[in-house]
Amino acid sequence: MQIKPILSALRQHKAGTLLIAMQIALTLAIVCNALFIIQQRLAHLSEPTGIDEPDIFVVQNEWVGKLSTSQADARMQEDLRAIRQLASVQDVTPSNSYPLRGSGWDDGIRLKPDQLQDTSGSTVYFGDEHFIDTLGVKLVAGRNFRPEEVAPMDMRYSLSPPVVIVTRALADKLFPAGDALGKTIYLAGSPTAIVGIIDQLQAQSVERWAAAFAHRSVIVPRRLAVSLGAYYIVRARPGQLDAAMRETPRALFAINPRRVISDKDGLLSFAQVRDRAYERDRGMAILMGLICVVLLAITAAGIVGLTSFWVGQRRKQIGVRRALGATRRDILGYFLTENLLISCGGALLGVLLAVAVNLWLVVRFEMNRLSLAYVLAGVVLLLLLGQGAVLAPALRASRVPPVEATRSV
Amino acid sequence: MLKMTHLSKVYRTEVVETYALRDFNINVNEGEFVAVTGPSGSGKTTFLTIAGLLETFTGGQYHLDGVEVSNLNDNERSRIRNEKIGFIFQAFNLIPDLNVYDNVEVPLRYRGMKGPERKERIMQALERVGLASRAKHYPAELSGGQQQRVAIARALAGSPRLLLADEPTGNLDTQMARGVMELLEEIHREGATIVMVTHDPELAARAQRNVHIIDGQVVDLAEDPRFHQAVHAARANTPA
Numbered sequence: 047m048q049i050k051p052i053l054s055a056l057r058q059h060k061a062g063t064l065l066i067a068m069q070i071a072l073t074l075a076i077v078c079n080a081l082f083i084i085q086q087r088l089a090h091l092s093e094p095t096g097i098d099e100p101d102i103f104v105v106q107n108e109w110v111g112k113l114s115t116s117q118a119d120a121r122m123q124e125d126l127r128a129i130r131q132l133a134s135v136q137d138v139t140p141s142n143s144y145p146l147r148g149s150g151w152d153d154g155i156r157l158k159p160d161q162l163q164d165t166s167g168s169t170v171y172f173g174d175e176h177f178i179d180t181l182g183v184k185l186v187a188g189r190n191f192r193p194e195e196v197a198p199m200d201m202r203y204s205l206s207p208p209v210v211i212v213t214r215a216l217a218d219k220l221f222p223a224g225d226a227l228g229k230t231i232y233l234a235g236s237p238t239a240i241v242g243i244i245d246q247l248q249a250q251s252v253e254r255w256a257a258a259f260a261h262r263s264v265i266v267p268r269r270l271a272v273s274l275g276a277y278y279i280v281r282a283r284p285g286q287l288d289a290a291m292r293e294t295p296r297a298l299f300a301i302n303p304r305r306v307i308s309d310k311d312g313l314l315s316f317a318q319v320r321d322r323a324y325e326r327d328r329g330m331a332i333l334m335g336l337i338c339v340v341l342l343a344i345t346a347a348g349i350v351g352l353t354s355f356w357v358g359q360r361r362k363q364i365g366v367r368r369a370l371g372a373t374r375r376d377i378l379g380y381f382l383t384e385n386l387l388i389s390c391g392g393a394l395l396g397v398l399l400a401v402a403v404n405l406w407l408v409v410r411f412e413m414n415r416l417s418l419a420y421v422l423a424g425v426v427l428l429l430l431l432g433q434g435a436v437l438a439p440a441l442r443a444s445r446v447p448p449v450e451a452t453r454s455v
Numbered sequence: 456m457l458k459m460t461h462l463s464k465v466y467r468t469e470v471v472e473t474y475a476l477r478d479f480n481i482n483v484n485e486g487e488f489v490a491v492t493g494p495s496g497s498g499k500t501t502f503l504t505i506a507g508l509l510e511t512f513t514g515g516q517y518h519l520d521g522v523e524v525s526n527l528n529d530n531e532r533s534r535i536r537n538e539k540i541g542f543i544f545q546a547f548n549l550i551p552d553l554n555v556y557d558n559v560e561v562p563l564r565y566r567g568m569k570g571p572e573r574k575e576r577i578m579q580a581l582e583r584v585g586l587a588s589r590a591k592h593y594p595a596e597l598s599g600g601q602q603q604r605v606a607i608a609r610a611l612a613g614s615p616r617l618l619l620a621d622e623p624t625g626n627l628d629t630q631m632a633r634g635v636m637e638l639l640e641e642i643h644r645e646g647a648t649i650v651m652v653t654h655d656p657e658l659a660a661r662a663q664r665n666v667h668i669i670d671g672q673v674v675d676l677a678e679d680p681r682f683h684q685a686v687h688a689a690r691a692n693t694p695a
């Protein structure tokens with residue numbers, strides 16, 4: 047190949063060469079990081095909650111008027127019985143929250159009463175003896191709540207359940223030796239015993255602040271009995287989600303119409319919950335994707351533009367080269383090689399820049415370290431883009447006839 | 456070496472057909488030095504571009520070195536240009552982005568010649584034209600005469616058997632023109648066939664044979680007394 051003369055010729059076109067190389071470097075740096083962010087977001091939003099998502103929906107029930115704790119609890123029990131009687135419903139449990147809801151109750155867990163620092167953060171879910179079956183989570187050790195352990199609770203009471211069920215992630219964090227079952231822990235300051243361990247249950251929030259305890263959840267045997275109402279988490283019989291979602295509010299209003307189930311988010315299938323929870327992540331991934339596409343398009347257009355300009359400018363010397371014995375392939379090869387050399391230079395710079403941008407993101411936004419596979423993929427992508435972009439003008443150059451050498455300018 | 460019979464070249468545009476060459480016949484023997492003269496627009500350049508395989512023709516035959524060239528494909532034509540033919544243009548046509556050395560190297564690279572041999576040939580050719588010391592200069596840093604000598608070195612480096620020159624001295628002053636002419640004569644003495652288009656009767660007179668083109672046809676000099684006189688006068692003026 048004729049690398050040396052191409053390089054020396056490029057020295058006579060420093061401005062254009064540098065411009066394109068810089069553009070490639072910048073694009074590479076941004077595209078690598080953007081692709082990496084996209085991948086991270088996609089991985090994030092496909093994280094499993096641990097529950098039987100396809101059959102689950104959530105009703106947010108609010109009472110009209112002020113109710114005492116016992117009044118609210120009586121009405122809630124009535125609601126739950128009615129829902130359970132529906133043919134399309136398998137089970138239901140009342141709770142203060144549910145995975146991916148966005149916000150909820152989180153609290154620190156300690157192993158000793160006089161401990162100053164929490165051993166772990168955790169998401170606190172209320173639930174009765176139907177919680178495990180309704181959500182479809184798997185009990186891997188110990189037992190479920192007994193009906194007599196479940197009690198109504200108002201927000202003004204302190205949280206002091208006699209027993210709790212925890213996720214394996216929380217159990218392993220609190221007791222790395224694997225002997226969590228039966229142990230006493232201190233939740234919000236009061237002692238309680240671990241009676242069961244479930245496989246997996248994700249936190250309410252998928253935001254960064256909740257990442258530290260993303261799967262460390264604790265279930266307390268409590269019904270939230272307040273006028274503001276609670277969430278009824280319902281599991282439909284397989285394939286009957288739509289029917290169950292239609293029948294449940296109807297049944298509830300039939301018992302007692304003095305309640306509010308909001309049109310906007312009073313009734314959500316879990317698929318909708320998931321969509322809402324990851325709206326930002328999806329938006330970010332799409333935005334990053336768009337930025338990549340736009341940047342790549344601009345870079346490709348820049349290469350096409352500059353090469354076309356160069357081909358026009360060099361028509362005469364292309365004719366001379368043809369007269370001196372260059373074949374069409376030689377001319378095509380000249381422009382492809384020229385682009386490859388510029389792109390390689392740009393890519394080299396781009397790799398350094400990509401790592402620098404990533405380091406900045408790591409420090410500034412606690413991003414993960416960029417994996418080299420993405421840098422490599424970016425380099426290959428840009429080299430291919432360059433060759434693709436240069437192809438049309440290079441083919442045009444290869445068709446410049448040798449007689450062009452004799453034409454006066 | 457070069458034989459054209461009943462050759463024609465028509466340039467077609469949407470409105471007109473121009474016969475640049477018509478019923479054009481010429482035979483140049485191996486080792487000849489032929490000067491081609493004729494009025495502007497008569498078809499001299501067209502003849503050279505066809506002879507040098509830079510362009511195709513419309514009708515007739517052209518045998519180069521015994522080969523009928525209309526049967527050759529683009530790659531074969533490129534190879535013949537590269538190996539057998541050397542070009543010298545009026546406008547020098549050096550590649551402005553490359554220095555003198557790299558310019559002379561261009562045809563040798565297309566021939567696929569190895570580095571050491573290229574270097575030897577380039578330096579030889581540059582010494583021959585007296586510009587070995589300017590190898591690192593760029594064309595823009597040289598005078599017209601020097602540029603044309605680099606172009607000659609580029610044409611020579613590949614040891615072509617046929618040298619085609621289109622008004623090689625047209626852009627040069629008399630002194631530089633003489634230098635270039637002497638160089639061509641020297642190359643001719645070493646065995647190359649040369650076809651040179653020129654406007655200069657003095658230079659034409661120094662060639663072995665003159666071919667006159669009018670309106671795309673070769674005109675027999677014996678039948679055109681005016682030109683005969685002009686050549687005669689020029690010969691008389693040339694110092695021996």
Ligand SMILES: Nc1ncnc2c1ncn2[C@@H]1O[C@H](COP(=O)(O)OP(=O)(O)O)[C@@H](O)[C@H]1O
Nearest residue numbers: 466473474475494495496497498499500501502
């Ligand atoms: N590319 C072209 N397209 C159309 N006509 C052309 C072209 N090249 C040359 N001609 C015409 O062909 C004729 C011969 O031109 P040329 O060979 O350049 O003459 P010369 O070199 O003797 O001055 C002229 O009439 C010229 O206008």
Ligand SMILES: [Mg+2]
Nearest residue numbers: 499500501621
């Ligand atoms: Mg001409």
